[in-house]
Amino acid sequence: MKKYKTVDLFCGIGGIRKGFELTNGFQNLLSAEIDKYACITYEYLYGENPLNDVTSDEFKEKVKKSNYDVLLAGFPCQSFSIAGDKKGFKDTTRGTLFFHVADIIKETKPKAFLLENVEGLYRHDKGKTFKIIIDTLVKELNYKIVGVDELDNGELKYNAESFLRKTIDFGLPQKRVRTYIVGFSNEIIPQNYQLKPLPLKSKKVIFKNLYDLLEKDVSAKYYLSEQYIKTLEKHKANHKSKGNGFGYKIVNNGDNPIANTILATGGSGKERNLVLQERPEYYGQMFGSKQTPINNQGIRVMTPMEWARLQGFKDYAFVKNGIDTFSFPQTVSETQQYKQLGNSVSIPVIEEIATYIYQTLGEFKNGI
Numbered sequence: 001m002k003k004y005k006t007v008d009l010f011c012g013i014g015g016i017r018k019g020f021e022l023t024n025g026f027q028n029l030l031s032a033e034i035d036k037y038a039c040i041t042y043e044y045l046y047g048e049n050p051l052n053d054v055t056s057d058e059f060k061e062k063v064k065k066s067n068y069d070v071l072l073a074g075f076p077c078q079s080f081s082i083a084g085d086k087k088g089f090k091d092t093t094r095g096t097l098f099f100h101v102a103d104i105i106k107e108t109k110p111k112a113f114l115l116e117n118v119e120g121l122y123r124h125d126k127g128k129t130f131k132i133i134i135d136t137l138v139k140e141l142n143y144k145i146v147g148v149d150e151l152d153n154g155e156l157k158y159n160a161e162s163f164l165r166k167t168i169d170f171g172l173p174q175k176r177v178r179t180y181i182v183g184f185s186n187e188i189i190p191q192n193y194q195l196k197p198l199p200l201k202s203k204k205v206i207f208k209n210l211y212d213l214l215e216k217d218v219s220a221k222y223y224l225s226e227q228y229i230k231t232l233e234k235h236k237a238n239h240k241s242k243g244n245g246f247g248y249k250i251v252n253n254g255d256n257p258i259a260n261t262i263l264a265t266g267g268s269g270k271e272r273n274l275v276l277q278e279r280p281e282y283y284g285q286m287f288g289s290k291q292t293p294i295n296n297q298g299i300r301v302m303t304p305m306e307w308a309r310l311q312g313f314k315d316y317a318f319v320k321n322g323i324d325t326f327s328f329p330q331t332v333s334e335t336q337q338y339k340q341l342g343n344s345v346s347i348p349v350i351e352e353i354a355t356y357i358y359q360t361l362g363e364f365k366n367g368i
Helices: 015-021 036-046 057-065 089-093 097-108 124-140 226-241 267-271 304-310 313-317 334-343 347-365
Strands: 004-009 026-031 070-073 112-118 143-145 164-166 177-185 274-276 299-301
Touching: 004 015, 004 097, 015 026, 015 070, 015 313, 015 347, 036 334, 057 097, 070 097, 097 124, 112 347, 124 143, 124 177, 177 347, 267 334, 304 313, 304 334, 313 347
Parallel strands: 004 026, 004 070, 070 112
Antiparallel strands: 112 177, 143 177, 164 177, 274 299
């Protein structure tokens, strides 16, 4: 089986890389990440330190020397200023991290790319941000984007459904929606070839619902204090009166419980995904730094390993010969673990997109 080479920008703890590797059709050559703790976890998982700065000329030179095929980038979302003399992407995107991704694509001309971002990218700045990204990729860098049609007058036509995919449709019980932009170089697309849409779902069911992935025996440290629950209830009541449903939520109830999107912030991400799991022996206990006793309702936060299951890291992507090898290095705090998982991708979604890219490149080669 031919393996295409990948370069992984803003790689975090390597979720996108892992999704591509699971297809057995891709091999990673080079990665870039500047967060110190993410680099520690990445090196622990892959045996390589990805410490590189995407914005540096030194790193861009490394990419130029890499004979690679597919660029991967989960780049952060930023506003663009539309200014100057309309000199193209250098003028409209300079100062943003997307500029550096576009620059690397322009200089190295990969066969294909996957850009991943938050759900809100499509609507960001009233759609201007997304328009600049698509215009740059299509008109300046000469790529065909999945889900984008070019009209006779040169206008680009597309809708949100072409780019947004839900984690829940790919075998994991999480209400996470992300933007996925996939492009192929016009130089390698056969004439009259019509790109198929990105996959909408997977046949795999990794965890049917939250009951499938919750741990049975959880330390008292994950249980909320009585006082903290009162604070959350008060906060929720205040927000409700303003017509805003923000607040804590217990997610493991009903026949088919699904988690809310886990967030990189850790704090509010945890409160949106509280679990009810009765442990009477903990009730009223003082634990660690909690100033008041543990609540007597059995309310706790999810553990980092439960979050790791919600993203497909634990008990899926790192299973070798029936043994799960996923864990975090001991030097990475739980605060960082929550942040890294919230920042990462749902691996099974990436795996399906990687399969789509692999098959599409194969069709180009065979002249289909």
